[in-house]
Amino acid sequence: MIASAPTRQPARPARTDLSALKFNQLAVVFVTLLAVILTLPALTLILGAAMLLGAVRPDLSPMRAAYRLLGPSLGLNPEVVDEDPRAHHFAQGVGGTFLLASAAFTLAGLPVVGALLGVVVIALAILNLTEKICVGCIMYFQYRRLRYQLLKR
Numbered sequence: 001m002i003a004s005a006p007t008r009q010p011a012r013p014a015r016t017d018l019s020a021l022k023f024n025q026l027a028v029v030f031v032t033l034l035a036v037i038l039t040l041p042a043l044t045l046i047l048g049a050a051m052l053l054g055a056v057r058p059d060l061s062p063m064r065a066a067y068r069l070l071g072p073s074l075g076l077n078p079e080v081v082d083e084d085p086r087a088h089h090f091a092q093g094v095g096g097t098f099l100l101a102s103a104a105f106t107l108a109g110l111p112v113v114g115a116l117l118g119v120v121v122i123a124l125a126i127l128n129l130t131e132k133i134c135v136g137c138i139m140y141f142q143y144r145r146l147r148y149q150l151l152k153r
Contacts, residue, residue, distance in 0.1 A: 013082040021088060023067040023076055024051075025125045028095060032125075035102075036118040039111055044118060045103035051096030055089045063092075090143075091128075091136020095121050 028047065035043035054061030067076070098121050106114030128134045 014084040014086075015080050016083040016085045016088060017067075018079040018081060019071065019076045020064060020067045020078075022129065023071055023074070024063050024092070025129045027063065027066065028125045029122050029129070032099065032102075032118045032122050036115045036122070039106065039115075041103040041106035041114060044099045044106070044114070048096045048099030048103060051092050051099065055093030055096060058085070058089060087137035087140040088134070090140035091134050094136040094139065095124070 028051070031043055031047050035041065035047070050062040054063045058064065071077075098117050102114040102117035102121070104114075105111070105117065124135050
């Protein structure tokens with residue numbers, strides 16, 4: 001008796017909700033702007049930690065939970081596309097790291113450095129919102145390219 005080879009289902013393409021990305025970017029801009037203007041490092045600390053958690057464990061993302069809770073009341077409808085979300089998770093991790101550094105510098109008595117880091121995050125989120133240029137995503141793809149060149153895999 002000849003055993004048949006197991007049939008493989010075609011892999012389902014990874015999916016990304018563009019509305020959730022917009023919500024995250026808007027939240028980052030407004031919360032970080034408020035934190036920078038009012039010199040409230042606790043806000044950047046909380047937002048940065050939430051972003052890092054979402055980057056590492058998207059299923060536990062506080063930003064995703066906020067989007068699901070507030071998105072419909074803000075008129076945001078899911079806009080799901082076939083796109084791998086890993087680059088966006090990486091970008092979110094970079095932004096979260098910058099916000100944690102912003103909070104740390106502010107708490108260490110260097111509010112100008114903390115504010116500058118916050119402004120960088122705001123500027124990059126606005127660039128992504130208005131021009132669809134995700135600098136963190138570009139960093140991710142460059143990292144992947146470099147890794148491939150170094151490891152040849």
